[in-house]
Amino acid sequence: MDKRVKKLVSDLEERDERKVIGALKRIPHEGSPDVIIPMLRLLAKSPSSEVQMLLQKTLFNLKDQACSDKFIDALEMDELAPIRTEILTCVWQSGLDVSESLDLLIDISIKDDYMVAVEVLTIVDNTEHFPEHLLSDSIHKLDKVLEVKSEKTGLYGNLRQVLLEKLLD
Numbered sequence: 238m239d240k241r242v243k244k245l246v247s248d249l250e251e252r253d254e255r256k257v258i259g260a261l262k263r264i265p266h267e268g269s270p271d272v273i274i275p276m277l278r279l280l281a282k283s284p285s286s287e288v289q290m291l292l293q294k295t296l297f298n299l300k301d302q303a304c305s306d307k308f309i310d311a312l313e314m315d316e317l318a319p320i321r322t323e324i325l326t327c328v329w330q331s332g333l334d335v336s337e338s339l340d341l342l343i344d345i346s347i348k349d350d351y352m353v354a355v356e357v358l359t360i361v362d363n364t365e366h367f368p369e370h371l372l373s374d375s376i377h378k379l380d381k382v383l384e385v386k387s388e389k390t391g392l393y394g395n396l397r398q399v400l401l402e403k404l405l406d
Contacts, residue, residue, distance in 0.1 A: 242269050249275045254285060261291040265298070273299075273307035274314075281320045297330035305333045312345060321349055325356035329363055336364050339371040343378050346396065354389050358396045361403075372404040 238246070245268060248260035257279070264272055273296075280292050308328050311317050317324065325342075328335055335342065339361070346357035361367075379397040383390060 238269075238271050241267050242271050245272050246275045249279050254288060257284070257288055258291060261288065261295055264295050268295075270301060270303045270307045273304055274311055277311050277317055277320065277324060280323060281317055293327075296327040299327070299331040299333065302334060304331070305335050305338075308333065309335060309338045309341060312341060318349075321345060322352045322356055325353065325360060329356065329360045332363075334364065335360065336367045336371075339367050339375055343375040343396075347378065347382055347393075351389055351392065354392050354396070358392060358399065361396060362399050367400075367403055369404065372400050376400050376404065 245260050245264060248256045249272065251257055251260075261276075264276070276292055276296060280289065280296075283289075284292065305328075308324060311324050312321060342357045342360060346354040376397055379393050379400070383393055383397065
């Protein structure tokens with residue numbers, strides 16, 4: 238991590254909201270994928286509405302495909318579990334390709350809450366290409382989950398249908 242990025246991360250962790258806002262405004266020009274986890278940690282702290290708006294604007298407009306891995310890492314972090322829905326929203330708003338992590342997406346949609354599953358469905362529906370073996374494995378996982386009725390049964394059925402259509406395309 239270079240000095241500029243370290244300074245951005247340091248400013249994101251400040252208590253002084255002006256420094257945080259300044260860092261958020263510099264990220265589109267000076268940032269790197271290394272600032273994503275610190276930004277998500279800040280989001281998890283329920284910041285002021287101004288900071289939250291800047292965070293979302295920045296996170297929703299990432300176009301660097303190298304950011305995908307950082308979001309996948311964040312989805313696996315226990316400390317960020319309370320904001321998984323928001324992390325997934327950032328992924329699909331940015332249009333980042335997380336197709337190689339379909340198995341993780343399906344797993345968290347199964348074990349997490351309804352809104353996480355909705356966001357996973359949105360990402361899957363808006364992603365063009367998945368590896369065939371991941372599609373097949375995911376359909377198989379959902380078949381097992383669908384054997385037990387739950388409040389997410391309809392959602393899982395829709396997710397399974399989208400995966401099947403992508404497999405057959």
